[in-house]
Amino acid sequence: MRKTAASCLFLFLALVSCFAADSADPATIVYTTNSGTRYHREGCSSLSRSKIAISLVDATVSGLTPCLSCKPPVLQEKEKYLERYQGDIYRVHLANLKSYRDADTSKMLVATVIRHVDGDTVRLEFENPITPVNKIETIRMIGVDTPETVDPRKSVQFFGKEASDWTKTALLGKKVFVALDWDTRDKYKRLLVYIYTAPGECHNARLISEGYGHAYVPFPFQFLDEFRALERDARTAKRGLWAEQAH
Ligand SMILES: [Zn+2]
Structure with missing residues (x-):
């Protein structure tokens, strides 16, 4: 019983x-x-x-x-x-922004770039991290892909070192502002972010417009159309990686 x-x-x-x-x-x-x-x-x-x-x-x-x-x-x-x-966390799609230039850096998390990995990946230490962000994070920049520096066999990887060096010079040791979008992490658990060096100055966008990388669009993000347009302009102007290849 x-x-x-x-x-x-x-x-x-x-x-x-x-x-x-x-x-x-x-x-x-x-x-x-x-x-x-x-x-x-x-x-x-x-x-x-x-x-x-x-x-x-x-x-x-x-x-x-x-x-x-x-x-x-x-x-x-x-x-x-x-x-x-x-x-809390500033996500650009919640702010319903039309352009990356309109993002409000005063609402973003502040971090220092403590290590440089390659053109679109760095390591950050956050000043006041809040859920779901950890104190130290390896981040992947949203919407941009720079040529790989690890596998030099493929022709697309031309300009990888330049892209990597440019990010290193622009960001390493600097204080930056960090915004999120729809997806918090990629499949490698890297935090997916936009990095701003100043109001209106988005490193993700600059990588594309300077020709250090192309718009990476398999996963939608708030500024997808705008980043695509930046790539078109960079190609037309033959900047960076578009300069020496016959695209
Ligand atoms: Zn349904």
């Missing part, structure tokens, strides 16, 4: 925790589209054209609403998160 009661209780608790786990972890990944106002579960037919991974909390505080057909999880206590997130 006792045993039965105990196993009933166990079953009950297991069920409860099961439902609790299902009721919307803020970090749950859901998906949205370039232009949509809703968010979805993986595999929803609304995602056939574009698919942007986003955490449930980001989807919620951005004002996206759950899809009516795939019924993704819904965040409870939305207000709590609205307050916490909007006051």
Whole structure:
């Protein structure tokens, strides 16, 4: 009898925790589209054209609403998160910016560039990191790809050293402002950021406009169209890596 009661209780608790786990972890990944106002579960037919991974909390505080057909999880206590997130990390898509030049450096995290890796990757030490940012982070710059410096066999890697050196000169030891966008990290867990050296001065954008890298667009980001245009201009003007190759 006792045993039965105990196993009933166990079953009950297991069920409860099961439902609790299902009721919307803020970090749950859901998906949205370039232009949509809703968010979805993986595999929803609304995602056939574009698919942007986003955490449930980001989807919620951005004002996206759950899809009516795939019924993704819904965040409870939305207000709590609205307050916490909007006051904290500066994400350019939440600010709904049209141009990278309009980003507000006074709202960004401040960091020092403590190590240089290559043209689009550096290591930062943050002054006052707040969740989800750690004190020390290796970051990858959003929306730009500079030629690799590790594998010199491929022709596209021409100009990799120049790009790497340029970032080193421009950033190493400097204090910078850091903004985030839709995705917080890449698959290597590197923090995905825009680096500003001053108001309106975005290093990601300058890498492209100076011809040190191209617009990297497999994953959508707020300034995608603008970065593409910067690349077009750099190609037309034959700047940097576009100068000596017959593109
Ligand atoms: Zn859906």
